[in-house]
Each structure stands twice: as C-alpha cells, then as structure tokens.
Amino acid sequence: MIRLLAALTLAAATSVLSAADAQLPQFVDATREAGLAFQHVNGASADKHLAETMGSGGLFFDYDGDGWVDVFLVDGGSLADPAVAKRARHRLYHNRGNGTFDDVTARSGIRHSAYGMGACAADYDGDGDVDLYITNDGSNVLYQNRGDGRFVDVTAATGVGEARWSASCAFADLDGDGDLDLWVTNYVAADRGRSPFCGDARRGVRFYCHPLNYDPLPNTLYRNDGGTFTDVSTESGVAALRSNGLGVIIVDSNNDGRPDVFVANDSLPNYLFRNDGKLRFREEALTAGVAMAADGQPRAGMGIDAGDYDRDGRLDLVITNLDFQMHSLYHGLDGGLFAWSTIESGIGYTTLPFVGFGVAFLDTDNDGRLELTIANGHILDNAPDFRSGATYRQRKLLFRNTTGRRFAEVGRSAGPGFALEKVGRGLATGDIDNDGDLDLLVTNNGQTADLLRNDGASRVNALLVRLVGTGMNRDAIGARVRVTTGAITQRRDVLAGSSYLSQNDLRLHFGLGAAKEVDALEVRWPSGRTETLRSVPAGQILTIEEGKGIVSRTGFAR
C-alpha cells in the first residue's frame, strides 16, 4: 500500500509569498555582534527529566531606566547532575545604546538557583525601577532592583518563593489597589529525583514523558500588600483548579476595566480567569470559547499573546501548540466571547509541522497591522525516533497580516535571522536600537539565544510610547493605549509577562505606515483615568505620565 500523505510526516514548510514581499523587513542575527554570549544549559540526561526540554525564557526590560532596553536570559541547569547544574548562569546584558551589550550579570548580584524556567519584570515596590522575578523548577526568586545596577534577593522577605515547578509569570494590578500583584503558572508535579520511563524499551528508545503522565498543579496568585506579598491562591478561587500551566497573560479582554487572566495549559483546557475586581476569579474559558480548539479537544497550550489583529477594538488571542495540532488563533467577538479562527485566518495548515512556544503579535513592518511571530522547536531531542520526518530544530514563523483578518507565512523571506533552525522556546519583542521598529529576542533550549535585529521597517513611520503611572504601578502595567489615524484605531496593552516564559519591552509600539502623525492617542490608565492627546507626530519615543501628558520626547535613532 502506498503510504501517501495520510500522516503528513512533515518537518518543515516553505512559504508562498505575496506581492508585497519586497517590503518585508529583514531580521538579521545580531547576537554575536551585540555581544550576547549565552549558551543555555538544559542538563539533558539519560533520565529524561521533563524540565530539561521545557526551558528557558528571556526578556527585554530597561533595568537601569536609561531608555535603552536591556536583555535578561534565564538559564536552566540540571536535575540529574550537580556538576552540570553549577555551569548554569542567568545573564543580564546592559544595552550600551550602540548596538552592543555588556554582560553585567556578575555585578548585578543575580545568581542562578534551582532549574531556571522563565521570568517577568515590573516595579513591584513602586520605587521607580524594574524588579525581576525568576521562575524555576524549584523555588522561585524575586530580585529587587536597587537602582544602582544591583539586584537583591528578597524572596523570603516578600513571600513569593513558590517551590513547585513554575513556568511563566506576570505582574498586574488585579485588585485595583494600585500595586502590582503576581501570577505564577505551575506546570506539573514531577519527581526531581526520578523520571518515569516513557518510550519503547524493546527498541531502547526513551522519550520525554507526556505531561498527562504527571499530576497537574494549580496556579499561584500573590497579592501585593504594599511591597510584600501574600499567597491568596485559595481565597481567590485560583487554587481550586489544577492544570498544566505554561504561558500566561493578564489583560482586560472584555473592556470592563478589570484585568483578566489567560493561562495556556499543556494538553488540558486553557483557562480564562475573569476578575471580579476583588481578587475573586471565575474560570470561564469554556463558555468564552478559548478553552480548546473548535473540535472540542484541548491542545498543548504553550505560549500565549493577545492583540487586536483586525483592529475591530476587540482583543484577539493566540496560543501555540504541538505539531499536528495547529497553533490556535482566537478571534475576539462581542460579549467577551472568542471564535477559534485558526483555519480561516491562514495560520492553521502552515503551523501543522511545528511545535510552537514563544509567540507575539507585533507590527514588524510598521504598516499598522499586527503580524504574528512564533518560535518553534520540538519537545523531543530524538524527535525522528518518535515520528518520521519530525525535526528537533525548527525555524521560526512570521505570519504577515495581509488583509486585516488573514495571514500569510513569510518567515523564509524575512532575513537570515528567521532562517535559523533551532530549538525555540521563549520569544520577546522590543526596540533594542530605538529606531522605531521591533526587534526580537529568541531563546533556544540547550543552544545560544538569538537577538534578531529588524532592518528595514524603520524606514516607515512609527511611534513608541512609554507610560509612567502614578502610585506604586509606575510602569502603568495594565494600561491600554488606542492610537487613531484616520479611520483606523490600533490598540496595545502594557503587559508584564507574555509569550512563553518571557516578557516584551514595556514600551508600546505603533506602526503608522504613511501617516506622519496620529490624530488621537488615548490612554486608559490602570487607575481608570483616561487621557487623550491630539495630533501627535510620528518618529519619536514619547513618555507620557499619568495626569501630566507628554513629559519627554526623543526622536528615533535612525
């Protein structure tokens, strides 16, 4: 019998390009010239501990407030070999502003501990600088930024040392009291000393086990009580639900002014925790339409992001999944509902061969439409033994927004940075050179991280917006900005934690195409206050302070 196509044993896909490909920005691998010499230690062992293949993440954040976004990379470690574990080192890279970075890890005081997974960063104590929370398979760590380039471990004092296997995290003011609470997704209860055998003993082939072989874990919610935290997982209703949590974003999805929490769960239904504003949550993913795919089957949810890709004012959602599942795109409808729009959006079949992790909505070409980029890489380091044609290393995907509601995959034409085939995990977006276009940070399991510089989009008009809130939420996490040019309104939200184990530059990026100014820029602050600015010129980085309007303007470095 001819074994024809039934299994679609695919390892990679080429792309079909649209007529507009000539204008595609080119992503250049700037890792080496930037000085990012990071090699992820995954501790891969014969024991096949699941953690070895799940990490680790990275983030863009301006830790020293100099206006140039810096890089933090989480290192893994080893559960099987203490000697290997000692080689692991998180890295903090300071952006010099000239395209290069300094490794400032040693003097920062940031130390590696446990098996590193992800990180998120926000000014939890309202002192004006961005603090850092690192998740681990083991006790998590909160580093307080002292404002002089040094970080101090305040985990014990602040009470946020979740000791189970955590994955992603996000800061947000969930109870509306002005300070930032902390959400942590936890993955599975895996024995760190022993890993079950999964595979084919007769063939001598061992695989990483499916997460359903382990007990799921609940999420952890820490309430910020003015600089220290209290675990309120139980009273908030969060602890009652257990799943295999990986990605998380916190964003107001139904425009009620309260941030909601979306959690991508691996092989179990995703969560949407609706917030009543008093730190009580109702899980409504099923009725909202984001728990699973259209076929009623849960997918292996990994990374997650939200954005209004069709500019209808309603938030849409993307969640990355395993190969042969398609990555999931949920189109926002009225009433806080979502429709699984994976197929008709054009991302369905193209993502079939890929195991997706980090993901972001972003405007790569500054045309005012959100693209979608995804870091891919298989779970199994011996993937071809599992499925013929499967590959461990996979290329990244870039879905160009062609019509407002449809995407076409153009990754192969997006420059040498996109052509790299690696074991992708985390992905973050940010403007590393302040030239008005978005660059990418991609982390790879057991490999070097990639800093992909966007060359080309900076020729097109754009605006970067940094918000400064009042009170303890200095970075205005949870604020929503709407920029209107003509009949088109774009929306961005300030999120401290998204994608997979990662976080984007907190500054909001708006591509403006041919528009030289925006007609209106509306900020809805986390406090509920709304401010509108008129006739704002493009081509600059604006700092807007709550109640004071624009407090600084810097032209793009072009």
Next chain:
Amino acid sequence: MALRTSLVVSTLTLGLVGIMRPVEAQESAVLAVVQDLATTRGATPGARDRMTAALAEWDRQIGRLQSQIYSEADGPDRNRAFQRRLDLGLMYRRRGRLDEALRQFDTAAALRPGASDVHLLRAMTLEWAGNADEAGRAYQAAWSRDAANPVKAYLALRRTRSIEAASADRARNVLSEAYGRVLSGSYRPLAPPFLTLDLVPDASSSAPIAGEARMARVFAQLAAGRLDEAAAALRVDGPATSPDDSAVARIARGGTAEREGRLTDARREYAAALEGTLSGRHALYVGIARLAQVEGDLDAAIDAFGHAVRLSPNDPVLRREFAGAFVAAGRFDDAFGEFVAALLIAPDNADVLAAVGQMFLDTDRAGDAIAPLRRALAVKADRYETHYALAVALSRAGQTEEAAREFERFERLSRQAMQDRRRVMAGQAGGDGAKR
C-alpha cells in the same frame, strides 16, 4: 515500495445512475486486460493481442448496434430512439470515441428537447475532450431542464467558467433548498448522485495504481481513455522511460521528500506521477492539495482538490476536505457548495454536518450553525466535539440555558475521554507510548 495491487475487475463498474447499462461483454474483455496490467504492473505476453482483439470486437459490437439504430432511422417511437442514441453515445464514450459519442448525444437531445440528462452526458464528454467552455454551456443546459436538481445546479455552478451572477445565485438557492431537505431528514439519495463515465473509474482504487517505467505510457493512455493508443503502447519489449521517471519511482521519491520535509519536492514528484498512474489519481491530488495547504499555497490546494473530486466525485470525506480548503481561503460560498455536495452523497454523515456547523460558527453565523450541529448529534449523539460546537453556537446566539446544558454534556463526555486517556497513559508509563 509496495504498491496496492488488489484492484479487481468487479470493482471497475461504471458508476452511472439510472440511464446506465451493465458492462458489455467486450468491454469486460478490455477491462480484464486492464486488470491484468494493474495486477502485474507489466505487460504479460499476449496482453497486447488480447487487448487489440477485445477492442476490435468491441468496435464490431458498436458497429452492429449503430447499424441497427440507423436502420430504424429513429422510427416513430421517439422515446425508444432517444434511448438507443443514448446507449450508443455512452458506448462510444466509454470506448473513447468522443466525437461519435457527442454526435449521438446531439441527436438524442434533438429527439427530446426537454431531456436533461443527455446534456449532462454531453457536458461530461465535452469536458473530457477538453472543451471546457462548451461543457459549461452543456452543464447549464442540463440544469435549466431540471432546475430543482441540486446535483445539476452544483455542476452548473462549479463547472461553468463564467456563470452569470443571477444563474449562480439561483444555483446556490437550489443547493440551499437541498441543504434544508438534508437537515429535515427528507432527502435520501437512491444511488451515488454524481455520474462517472470512465471505463476505468479513478475511484475504483483508493490508492494510486502506478506503473513501472515501461508501463507509464500504457497507463497514461488508459487513464486518458485512449484505448487504441494504450494497446499500441502495450509491448513487452517496448521502449521504456527511465526507471527513475516511472510513476512508482516518483511516488516513492515523493514519500521520501515528504518525510524529510521537502514539501515542494514532494508535490512535484506526486504531480509528475499523475501521468503513468492508472487509477487512484485522486489520492495523488489529495496529497498534492494537503501539501499545498501546509505550504500556504491555497490556490494550488483548491485546484488539486478540484481535480480530486472530479475523479472521485462520490466521496463525501473528500468533498468535506475540499470544503475545508475553501474555508481556509475564505471562500465560504464555495465551501458551502462542497458541503452540500457531500451531503447529497451522504446526508447522515455526522462529520460533514458538524463541519458545516463549524463553518457557520467560524463566520460569525452562530444561528445558522445550530441546525446542522443538532442534526449531527441526531445522527451521532456521543460526539462530544459536536456538543461543544453546539454549546458555543447556542451561547453566541444568546440561548444561554440550552448552551449551559450542552456545555454540561460536553464536559461530562470529554472528562470521560480525558480519564480514559490518562488511564491508558498510566498503563503505558514504564512501557511504550506514553511519550508525547
């Protein structure tokens, strides 16, 4: 590479409805040779002689029938004359003598101007002859004489290159009415609704029957219905193309390319294998279409699926997949047409019904999604996926109480499925299969 060789002559029946006659003796003799070729994938000694003899006898048989008909000079019984012309036309058509077939169909059409099916036969013969424009007009002629027939409406809509907007709307209305009858349970097909006229129906094999190098030309001619040319090419010691160019080799290389992720190469190999594949070419087209989808080439996918459904028109699963390609391309009217075509074949196919509902859900038409989803559940009540879709549809349509009940059913069924899965995995931990 092991090729499927289980093709038997008895499966090579003509998929015609009502107006079709059983296979004639000499036609069977030709098919026996074809079967032999399909089984051995090579010309056995004497195959050419047997084929040539069978064709000659078939021609004599046709000649006798023609003489008989001409001697009757269409007589006073126009119905009998009409039927005889149809019989003769069909025989010519299967024999591959297309011009003569068309002359008989034309004569038949003149004998009974209101008859519809003869125009369908004309259309299919014209299409086979490569005259797409004339075929389109014939499809429309068939439909105009049987305006409520959804199969003919579908064919007029899909096979006419530039159908007028008003006609297209009318055809879609006919399909919508048929869809309504499917949902109400009042539509029951008596036989596979889509005609096939080929001597060797492509759908007689679900996998490609591909030839070795020296059979490539024979299979190509047979698949094209050029029987005399096939017989001429049928020489044991005949010239062969390079083994690397054979359909078998190309399919094998396509499979390797596919497994290695070289999708463009795989598509190219499968496309090249079409010529030299006797039957089951629709499976090659399906493969090409699926690969094109993964490559993001939706137009190519639709084109390939289109070829596949022409070759295997009575396969509801294939039509559902074709409809899915239209959905992916945002061509929802075309998708609906294919879904209806699938339901005309299999009105109780729960998968197709659920897919129709899902399309409406995906296009923000939750109200329209409810009926097909309910019908799908009436056919297959334990599909938790459909309960989920129905719950979502009801929820979006504002029918919250019923939605809650459906969500409850879904959760109960899916929880059970998840527990079963965990149980299986727990049993496998320490053994095989618990990996991702």
